[in-house]
Amino acid sequence: MLSILKDLLRYNREFAAGAALLGIVVAMSAMSALAPMPPDDVYVVPPDLPPSWTYLMGTTSRGQDVFWQLSFAIRNTLLFGFIVALLSRILSLVIGLLSGYLGGFVDRVLMSINDTFIVMPLFPILVMFYFVMRDRMSWAALALVMAGLGWAYDARLIRSIAMSLRTRQFTEHSVYSGMSTRQIVAQEHLPYVMPIVFSTTMNNINWSIGLEVTLSVLGFTNINTPTIGVMIYWANQHTAMTAGVWWWVFFPVALVIMVFIGLFLLAVSMNEYIDPRSRLSRMRSAKT
């Protein structure tokens, strides 16, 4: 796995670009540890200052330093995306593998439910969820709900791989080598599923961050935990664009776009790596 990453980094331009973008973003979030003030404090610096050497990204109308504020926001946003992806990965792996291995009736039932969640319009449901939760809506509750809603598409992908692996001859060969089901799944099949899990994780993080930003900007989350969305929310509340405080909006938007493109590039390059056709052709040309 490590050597694959090294190869990708060296020879795949998309992967390298994605890794570089994410590197910047992660470095920014790491800066939050060095922040001279807690994120919730307001009016600690003079408000509405444009970017300068003292205040790298300027200051907000609420008297916050955009740079340090952004470091907390991006940290929370990344963490949010990561946790949603992690939780929904567990769901999609379990459901996808189960459906694929067991087949038959179980598969049909699980996939009907799965398809239901794929076409369900999630945004109104999330809004409704906030609506009834109101002030009890927290960052963690939102993460849980989104993980519960965001597994379906990837479960379908994993299922299709599990199904094809089940019928491969080497699976039977492993059975007759005395391996247990657990050994076969963990040692023979998991290597095939891992790359797709990796690439869907990237896309899932994108998806959850996108929705989180949207909900936060509308004020439908806890507006006291700084995230990228919450920063834009406050900027909008203070009509930052009309007031000419463009840096309050520009830096969060630019940074979050870097996240989206960076993660997507990683997913795409990984997808290309795992595409059976391109891998097959590589193997064929190596053999002929």
Added chain:
Amino acid sequence: MSPPLLEVSNASKIYAMGGLLSRRRFAAVADVSFTLEEDRHEIFTIIGESGSGKTTLARMILNIVPATEGTIRFRGVDLATIRKRADRLAFMRQVQPIFQNPFEAFNPLKRVDRYLYMTALHFTDARTADEVRAKADRALRQVGLSLAEVKGRFPHELSGGQLQRVAVARSLISSPALIIADEPVSMVDASIRMSIVNLFKALRDTLKVSIIYITHDLATAYYISDRIIIMKKGEVVESGNAREVLAHPTHPYSILLKNSVLSPDPSRRDELLAPQFSSTEKDIAALR
């Protein structure tokens, strides 16, 4: 009197096909019976075209597909009663498969020798790494290879013939009484094919293993078989001593099959232009 090695009595595999309302029954294997004796080591060949049910029958004997009617007994044990993992391991120790496509029988992401070690670990008394390696090496030497040639290699680093030899070696590690080989040479190159076929002969004569050889190729069947059955659409149409049946088939289908085999003899090429093989209605029926 000890029970026979393998006793297939009136075994059938019937699938229900079709949609919600109309259910058709389709017999992949219909009422097949034959017996392999314990100490008459032989190559028993099942001949058939695609759709004849020969592969389904092989999978029934391997206890991968359950018989829907009739029984299959191995050394007196009804395969339908083998459920617990310990029983299944005991059965697999005595009955081992060899698959058609050597490139498919090994996981392309895993090293080839791993299958040998796993088999030795689960089916023999070898416990230490050295013992396991010794077992693998001994088996490989029985097929004309050695561990040194195979160790640490991935499937794409070996040729089809080598891989098929490794597959045979792996099946020998547990000293089975019965080997079931499904088209083991159809994907192997012509120049190497006969050495694999000869290998089966040698296993029968020196290691005293009975072999069920499944093929569509009458020529290799004639070359190595002791007894054969010919299957068509799930049913056995003719059976008996291999040389006699193939030299003088009596069932119309067996005769058609034999006449369809192209002779590797250019002097008889005008047979291809003979009327019965270019324009009669019978031929068209066969083509469908």
Added chain:
Amino acid sequence: MQSINVYIVKRLGQFFLVVFIGINIVFFVTHATPIDPVEHSIMAAAMFGSTSPEAINMLREALADLYGLKGSLWDQYWTFWKRIAVADFGPSVSSFPTPVSTLIGRAIPWTVGLLLTAVIISWVVGNILGGLAGYYRENRLLKAAGVVAMGLHPIPYYIIAFVLLIIFGYLWPVLPLGGGYQRNMTPGWNLPFIGSVITHGFLPALSLVLVGFGAWFMGMRALVSNIVTEDYVVYAELAGVDRNRILGSYVMRNALVPQITGLGMSLGAIFNGAIITEQVFGYPGVGTLLVSAVHAGDYSLVIGITTISIIGVAGAVLVIDLLYPLLDPRVKIG
């Protein structure tokens, strides 16, 4: 022929399953709320100034039905379904006493129009350019389009809309922001009005099209670069069949099949995008209505919009699923 019926029955079953599960989610989420929805709504209604006792009672009645304060949970559940079956969500709290269904009915044409325009444009343009890019790999213009698509695809609807808003609202204000048409106009089939609708819908539609274009472009390009290695394409090339014909009847025609499936599968997400975008530009569709309903604390309206959205999206997916056999003759077998 038998199996095509089986296919239709299966798709219908899936439609009812989506509606059933969706409405159950709506029911259980609204019933798990820690605050008393009825009194909360009454308070909100009082804030909007309609305090006549009859009106309050009527409101209380409808809300009690919807949020289930009458009878056992099973009774509440049953009443809820009965109300939904006739699309009767009671009066709106924020626009009392207009019924919720009327408000939604007014908003739906805007949303459907926006969605339909954006989906058709992005699907058609994305697929055609993506197909061309997959087939003519070396074309520079198409390669550039690929880079644009790759940059646009991962960015969520909200951010794209927000960036467009900043560009065309503050940096280069040439297009109207907010509303579906100019305020002082009366709706009608006349040129100035239609022109106003188009200029007002341009930015929301553009942001939907940009995101959608990226997705369809990337998907189609990947599909095509796989399909060109299929035997039937190679064979047609060997036969010297006209390249445009190969691209149209062989490559694109086959790629269309999974792209239609993809359209059905992503309709829910596109709908999400549409209502988010509407809100950014203040477009008078379902999305803006939903957000204002939340801010106004209008329970009936939120439930109504969510329910109608679920049924609407499931219905649209059903229509696409039923069109699918026209494109893929092999469905008859499976």
Added chain:
Amino acid sequence: MTAGAPTTVGAAGQGVAEAPQPQPVLRVSDLSAFYQTHYFGIVREVRAVDDISLHVLPNEIYGLAGESSCGKTTLIKTIAGAIQPPLNVVGGSVKFDFRGQSINVYESTPEERNAMRWQHLSYIMQGSMSVLNPVRRVRHSFVDFAFRHIGRSMPDFLDTVVGHLERLHLRADVLDAYPHELSGGMRQRVTIALATVCRPEFIIADEPTTALDVVVQKGVLAMIRGIQREIGSSLLFVTHDLSVHANLADRLGIMYAGHIVEEGPTAELFASPRHPYTVHLIGSLPRVGDAAPKKGLEGVPPNLADPPPGCRFHPRCPLAMGICSRETPVMEWAGPGRRVACFAAEKGITA
């Protein structure tokens, strides 16, 4: 030095007394085509077709035999002008001569090549399952492939197609079927009909019967040969199955690791193979009624990215001599119509 002195190309007929040799339809000269790839920074070159010369006469069936990944599929792709990077032609030429109208495949424009396709040169591919467009009716394939060559009005054209289908015992209604609605044998006959409807001078067939059952295979081969004789075209037939070649080919070329190692009239090649590889292949063919012990060949086919020096067969050859690992044997005339590339065969030693 050689068994038969090298002579000019056309002089290799069965007898000088017969009518003068007709002009070959296909002439491949010193053709080399390599897969040149750069993966993860590593450049590799797979020499799948290496310095091959052959010709095919009018109305002749030329059989090409060889094991998997010996380069035979690459060779016919190169001959058909259907190559794409990473496969590149690095030397030699492919010339067709269709009744006076000649074309040099790698010196012509794409338009010229396209004009030749299907009218003069057609193809029957392996795997009839996937060569027809799955979402369109069979009729459209005939229209797309052949209409521009046959011309005439659409109803006339379809009449021609229906008449042609009858020769292959296919009813007119297959035109309205989708490919998945036909059986494997019918589909393969449809592709044969498709490849022959324009009565091309040259047909390339790549393992067309490999996926078929034996009973069906014999019928399909009979039809291919019947229709080839009827329209008088040349056929380049590729398969690994020597039994098929024995029944179909007029002349046979044996490929090993990117080279043609032996060539000759099929009957003579089977009767007296010269190259040790051919000797082995023919000697080890199992037959019903023959239980005499047969041997397999030791060793493995070479990796074409890194072939052994000298004769590529020498590591597996029972007759290998010192020179075999140093020099590459060239194809030399070895009797009337026959060529072989082997130092031992030159000296008259046989396996």
